[in-house]
Amino acid sequence: MKRVYVNEEWCLGCHLCEYNCAFANSGMKDMAAALKDKKIFPRIHVEGEDKITFAVSCRHCEDPVCVKSCIAGAISKQDGVVRIDRSKCVGCLTCILVCPYGALALGANGTMQKCELCLQNSCGEPACVKGCPNKAIVYEERSETE
Amino acid sequence: MKKYVIIGNGTAAVGCIEGIRGVDQEGGITVISGENHHVYSRPLISYYLEGKTDPDKMKYRGDGFYIENGCKVLYGKTAKSIDTDKKTVVLDDGEEIKYDELCVAAGSRPFVPPFEGLDAVSNKFSFMTLDDALSLEKALTEESRVLIVGAGLIGLKCAEGIRDKVKEITVCDLAGRVLSSILDDVCAASVQKHLEDNGLKFLLSDSVIKFDKNTAYMKSGKTVDFDILVLAVGVRANSEIVKEAGGEVNRGIIINTKMQTSLPHVYAAGDCAEGYDASVGTNRVLAILPNAYMQGHAAGVNMACGEAVFDNAIPMNSIGFFGLHIMSAGSYGGDMKEVKTEDSVKRFFTDGGVLKGFMLIGETERAGIYTSLIREKTPLESIDFDLAEKIASNLIFSQNVRRKRFGGVV
Numbered sequence: 001m002k003r004v005y006v007n008e009e010w011c012l013g014c015h016l017c018e019y020n021c022a023f024a025n026s027g028m029k030d031m032a033a034a035l036k037d038k039k040i041f042p043r044i045h046v047e048g049e050d051k052i053t054f055a056v057s058c059r060h061c062e063d064p065v066c067v068k069s070c071i072a073g074a075i076s077k078q079d080g081v082v083r084i085d086r087s088k089c090v091g092c093l094t095c096i097l098v099c100p101y102g103a104l105a106l107g108a109n110g111t112m113q114k115c116e117l118c119l120q121n122s123c124g125e126p127a128c129v130k131g132c133p134n135k136a137i138v139y140e141e142r143s144e145t146e
Numbered sequence: 147m148k149k150y151v152i153i154g155n156g157t158a159a160v161g162c163i164e165g166i167r168g169v170d171q172e173g174g175i176t177v178i179s180g181e182n183h184h185v186y187s188r189p190l191i192s193y194y195l196e197g198k199t200d201p202d203k204m205k206y207r208g209d210g211f212y213i214e215n216g217c218k219v220l221y222g223k224t225a226k227s228i229d230t231d232k233k234t235v236v237l238d239d240g241e242e243i244k245y246d247e248l249c250v251a252a253g254s255r256p257f258v259p260p261f262e263g264l265d266a267v268s269n270k271f272s273f274m275t276l277d278d279a280l281s282l283e284k285a286l287t288e289e290s291r292v293l294i295v296g297a298g299l300i301g302l303k304c305a306e307g308i309r310d311k312v313k314e315i316t317v318c319d320l321a322g323r324v325l326s327s328i329l330d331d332v333c334a335a336s337v338q339k340h341l342e343d344n345g346l347k348f349l350l351s352d353s354v355i356k357f358d359k360n361t362a363y364m365k366s367g368k369t370v371d372f373d374i375l376v377l378a379v380g381v382r383a384n385s386e387i388v389k390e391a392g393g394e395v396n397r398g399i400i401i402n403t404k405m406q407t408s409l410p411h412v413y414a415a416g417d418c419a420e421g422y423d424a425s426v427g428t429n430r431v432l433a434i435l436p437n438a439y440m441q442g443h444a445a446g447v448n449m450a451c452g453e454a455v456f457d458n459a460i461p462m463n464s465i466g467f468f469g470l471h472i473m474s475a476g477s478y479g480g481d482m483k484e485v486k487t488e489d490s491v492k493r494f495f496t497d498g499g500v501l502k503g504f505m506l507i508g509e510t511e512r513a514g515i516y517t518s519l520i521r522e523k524t525p526l527e528s529i530d531f532d533l534a535e536k537i538a539s540n541l542i543f544s545q546n547v548r549r550k551r552f553g554g555v556v
Contacts, residue, residue, distance in 0.1 A: 005553055008545070047539050056540060059552070068161070068443065069436035071189045072199070073206035088203045090193040093510055097464040097473050098436065100521075101551065102512025102538060142553055 001080040002141050004044075004117065004126050006055045010136035011046070013053030017128035017137055018042035021057075024118050024127035041107045043115040044128045055128065055137055057115040058082055058103045066095040066104065066114075074112075081119060086111045148173035150449060151235055151243055153225040153387070154251035155179030156188065157435050158416025158442035160207055162249045163215050165446020165454065173450065175217040176243055178235065182221045183276055184209065189435055191279035192307030201276065225252070228391040230409050247411050247449035250399060251442055252384035254417040254433060258377050263357035270375040273304045285374055286311045293317075293362055293372035295354060297324040299465060301378030305346055306467050316370050318349040318362075328463050328474040332484075333505045336491055337472060344468040383418045383431055396420050398431040403457040405445035413449055415441035425460040425477040425503065425520070432461055458521050464510070471510045476503030476520045485535050494535060499526055512538035 019035060021042040028034035044057035064082050067075045074088035075095060089111035095104045096112075107113035117139075118126045129139040150166055152159045155177050163175060186204040193199045212219050224238040228250075234242045256272040264270070271282045282304075286292075290312040294301045297319035305315050319326070323334035324341065338348060352366045362370040383398035394400040394408040398420030405413045405421070416438035423430040437459050447454035462475035480497025490508035494501060494516075501519040515538040519529070534542040543551065 003553065008548070048541055052541065052545070054540070054548070054552075056552075065436075068439045071435045072187050072204070073160075088199070090190060090198050092189070092464055092466060093471055093473070093513075094436065094464040095514075096510060097462055097475065097513050097517055099512075099514035100518030102515045102540060105511070 001060070002117075002139055003060055004057055004115065004129060005138050005140065005142065007136050007138070008048075008052065008054035010134045011048075011053045011055060012134050012136070013046055013048060014133065015046050016131055016133060017044050017055050018046060020127040020131035021115075024121050024123040025113075027122070029122075039108075041105070041113065043105070043113055045105065047102075056101060056103055057128065059101055060115075060117070065098045065100070069094050069098045075114075081117055082114065083116050084112055084114055086113065148246045148450070149244055150175045150247050150249070151245035152177045152249045152251055153235065154249075154253055154416065154418075155181065155183075155185050155219065156251060156253050156416060156438065157185075157206060158251035158253075158419075158438040158445075159249070160185055160211075161439040161442025161444075162251060162413075162415060162446035162449070163211075163217060163442075165443040165448075165452075166450045167215050167446075169447055169450035169452035171216075173246075175215065176245075177212070177217050177219045178223050178225050178237065178243070179219050179221050180224050181275060181277070185211070186276055187435075188274065188276075189303075191273065191276055192303035194276075194279055195283055195304075195307035195311070204276070225387055228387055228409070228412065230391055230412065233411065245411070248413065249405075249442070249445045249449060250388055250407070250412065250414040250418060251416045251438075251445075252387065252418045254381040254383050256377060257380040257382045259379060261354055261357055263359075266359055267357050267375050268359075269373060270377060273300050273376055273378050274381070279307075282308070282374070282376065287373075289313050290373045291316075291371060292374045292376060293370050294376040294378055295319075296376075296378035296380065297321065297348065297350065298327060298378060298380070299325065299463065300381075301376065302341065302346075302467060303465070304376055304378060305341075309345055309468075312374070314347065315345070316347045316349060316372070318352050318354065318364065318370070320351070320353045322351040324348070324350070325465075325472070328461075329472070329505055330478065330493070333472075333491055333493060333507055336507055337467070337470070340470045341467060381417065381433060383420070383433075385418050388412065388414065396429070400429060401441070403444075403455045404448045405441055405454075405456065406448070413445040415445045421459060422457055423460065424458045425475075430461075432459055434461065434463065436462070460517075460520060462517060464513075470508060471506075473506040473510045473513050474504065475517050476501070478503045478505075483535060492535070496526060496531075500524065501526065501531075514538075515540065515542070 022040040026034035294317045385399045389395040399414040417433040444454040444456040485492045493505045495503040
């Protein structure tokens, strides 16, 4: 299945992916109205310092430990995509405690949010990939050997 | 076609059902549910009282779950005994249910010490089930003075859930600190202060000698007048049914890493089971929800003739009170390193060159990176642990490891 991958050598650390993510999931049509002067809650985040930077988002694991650990039964895997039903989430953060990638974070309303590959929002494809100026983030199928 | 029977209808049962169905889509599954409820998330009952969820959203799986998975659920029935020769479970109404593979996922029940005068206390509650929460809710008024016996996870979550509905809450515990099962003295003290700032009163290192109707007489000589009593002292595994059938039982039903009990074709999972705890290298009851699911799932796979081993369970908790998040995992021996800021405390426990455990208060972002270090026994010399103590980041790994973790092929 297609996933979001990051080639960290090409990541500029510009954080544009975070803004594109927040906008794509804002439900709004105008980027300035959606993001200007607001604290953003992106589902992808750039880690690193100085020379090394890279963006991290949900890996949509084969065997997702967050799904098994969610105390509310709010996280599920549907057609390969790990999704969260935020109406069921109570913000206990157990998923943060178990995700080995540090890929989940709290949203604005105190419930968890995560990358769902933009398949359900207005972008329709990962906005972080679409907007990455250096093509460091890609959306493709790779055979992963773990 | 195999006949699967599951005693219990909680998280471990769901794990078991999903584990079975990953391997065998044909066999019949019978679920014996003592509670008259579609499977729901027990840890959410405090959030229900707080108004953060409702019984419909609390459903751990959707309405169609049992039908989609070909399960027959016997609501309001209790399993009384197991006959391993006939391979049957006998219910409280005498009905016998035949099984080829059985999973005991019977959970736990509140432990209530024999307090003098307890019988004469009219408004007393346990806090484990949805029905407990619903009946407690009915009894609460804005004038209620609540005494909670037990400053552990259950007692304190209950306190948080009801604080805005009642006049005052006093929490007492025999232990000298709150959350004594997951926090040390220093971390517990900072959490206690936060709880006190949010209106809770504590009587620690103290216990109830006797109740006289609506008054508790404490060992310290103090008295507490209350309208509502919540007993959250601890829980006991529902393991008797396996013991009586001749199975090995300690504090819980003893299982191996395939979730098999000592009885043939009988598995156990969840709060009733005592499985391998990788953090201490021995069997222990780990009554936490993720463990229940994972044990149940492994049991289900093995019951359906698949191959599943679950051998890296560790204790871990993520819990919040009035906006303060607390996480803990693993064991607390070895060397301790503390990283403190104005509004956070992190304590890391290392031994033999690996991370064994941690406590985090107030700063919990990406904590799963720490948890994975414990679970995978990552040699600390292979990562930048100095950085890890400051911040949980994927930057602590070498570039090669990071490439592998994130599936890069560059």
